[in-house]
Structure formats: structure tokens, C-alpha cells
Amino acid sequence: MRGAATTSGRGVFRGRSRSVQRRAAGRRPGHRTESVERCGNPLAFAALDAGDTVVDFGCGGGIDVVLAARQVGPTGRVIGIDMTPEMITRAAESVTEAAVGDRVELKVCDMAATGLADASVDVVLSNCVINLSPDKQAVYAEALRILRPGGRLAISDVVLSEPIDPALAAVFAASWVGCMGGAIPETDYLQMVSAAGFTTPTVAARHTLGAGELAAMSCCPGQRYTTGPAAADLAAVAGTVLSIKFTATKPTGPAT
Numbered sequence: 001m002r003g004a005a006t007t008s009g010r011g012v013f014r015g016r017s018r019s020v021q022r023r024a025a026g027r028r029p030g031h032r033t034e035s036v037e038r039c040g041n042p043l044a045f046a047a048l049d050a051g052d053t054v055v056d057f058g059c060g061g062g063i064d065v066v067l068a069a070r071q072v073g074p075t076g077r078v079i080g081i082d083m084t085p086e087m088i089t090r091a092a093e094s095v096t097e098a099a100v101g102d103r104v105e106l107k108v109c110d111m112a113a114t115g116l117a118d119a120s121v122d123v124v125l126s127n128c129v130i131n132l133s134p135d136k137q138a139v140y141a142e143a144l145r146i147l148r149p150g151g152r153l154a155i156s157d158v159v160l161s162e163p164i165d166p167a168l169a170a171v172f173a174a175s176w177v178g179c180m181g182g183a184i185p186e187t188d189y190l191q192m193v194s195a196a197g198f199t200t201p202t203v204a205a206r207h208t209l210g211a212g213e214l215a216a217m218s219c220c221p222g223q224r225y226t227t228g229p230a231a232a233d234l235a236a237v238a239g240t241v242l243s244i245k246f247t248a249t250k251p252t253g254p255a256t
């Protein structure tokens, strides 16, 4: 166990960077005003096929929705869900700018209760979101429900290499808008994915966040939106916070 809490951070997540939206829309970030850090890029390993139906859990400003929409093409479908109407509005702007609205649907809802039909989806992807949920098991149960047999997860998320002081974890949870608000140990996280009914997850990449990355992640999507935790609290967990990318599949047969 690492670290000790010294203060708390709290912020308000009002929006997403236009620079990210510009990149998703394929436009030059010519007059970029702020940078937005992302803990991963699930589209880099999701291996989407033309015609796939894809859901993005916690789509934020829509960068992955746009990238996925390009990959699945006009015969595919991408559903971006986010619990905040403000983010869905941002995502809608990105989709319009990228001219992929013919294959995109955006929904305000909780990723643990999407309202989507059983077995209706080929791929669930998510970037830096599921760790924020206080009930990750329910999120993965929902992903299993909506995926067709043989469908898969492509997830980037933030985890810990070992447990940290619960008081410090509470500090990070208070700054829930950051990308690490509910991070738990990787072994617990991946065990939860398997317990939900998925095959054993395959970790495609694992990256220990450096000090600068950790600071950026802890106040994602930027200082404008959230102050994040104190530097001393971040220093206490240096070397224990990881970004992981993994896939896992919904079995085609009955659970054994």
C-alpha cells in the first residue's frame, strides 16, 4: 500500500477541448487553445470491421466516436453514450464537423444502464472512463448483456499496480472528473471483467504514468475544468498508476 492523503480536489467537468474535436474532424489544430490528455486510444487496437456496431462508453467530446465511425463505414453504426448532456452536445458537434452523422447515434445515459437491446453490439470500447464508476461490475455486466456472443471489449483505462492508502483513494475519487478517480489494482480490475462473464482479458499494452502524465491525467480534461489532487498526493502514488489497454470476448457458448 502506498501514499497518504494531504488534501482533496474537486472540479466541474463542463466540456471538451475544441482542439480534440478538430483532430477528430480531420482539421488542422491551427489555433489550438489548450491541450487535452487522453490515457489511451482504444481505436488503435479495437480492430473494427466495416459494418460493425460499436458503442463508446463515456464518449466525452466524441473523438473515438468519430474515429470509429470512419472505420465502420456507412454500413456500420456507432453509439456514443455519456452521462452528461454537455458532453453529448460536444460530441454532436464533432460528429457534424466530421460528417459521419449518418452512422452515429448519441445518448445521454449511464453506461451501467444503456437501454440498448440484448446482444445487439459487436464491440464496446471505452477510454479512461470505467475506472470512474463506483460499480465497475455493473458496467461490465451491461457490456456483456449488449454484446452479441463473440463480441468484444476494447478498453483503455487507468489502474493501480498495488493498493494505495484508502484515504488517498478517497481524495482521488473526490476529483472524479480526472481519469483516475476510481482506479483500483489491475488484478482486481481484470478479475472483475472475467467475473462478469468475459474470457480472460488480453492486455495489449501497459504503461506506467510518469510524473507529468500523472498530473495531466489527474485533472483530465484540463485545469480549466478541474483542479485535480495536490502535487504531494500525486507524488505519493508515483510509479503505481498505469494506463492499460485490453480486449476480452463474450463467449459464444454457455458459461461453464
Ligand SMILES: C[S@@+](CC[C@H](N)C(=O)[O-])C[C@H]1O[C@@H](n2cnc3c(N)ncnc32)[C@H](O)[C@@H]1O
Pocket: 038, 057, 058, 059, 060, 061, 062, 063, 081, 082, 083, 084, 087, 109, 110, 111, 112, 126, 127, 128, 129, 132, 133, 177, 178, 179, 220, 221
Ligand atoms: C475522462 S473523460 C473521457 C472521455 C472520452 N472517452 C475521451 O477519451 O476523450 C470521462 C467521460 O466519461 C463520462 N462518464 C463518467 N461516468 C460515466 C457513466 N457512469 N456513464 C456514462 N458516462 C460517464 C464523463 O461524463 C466524461 O465525458
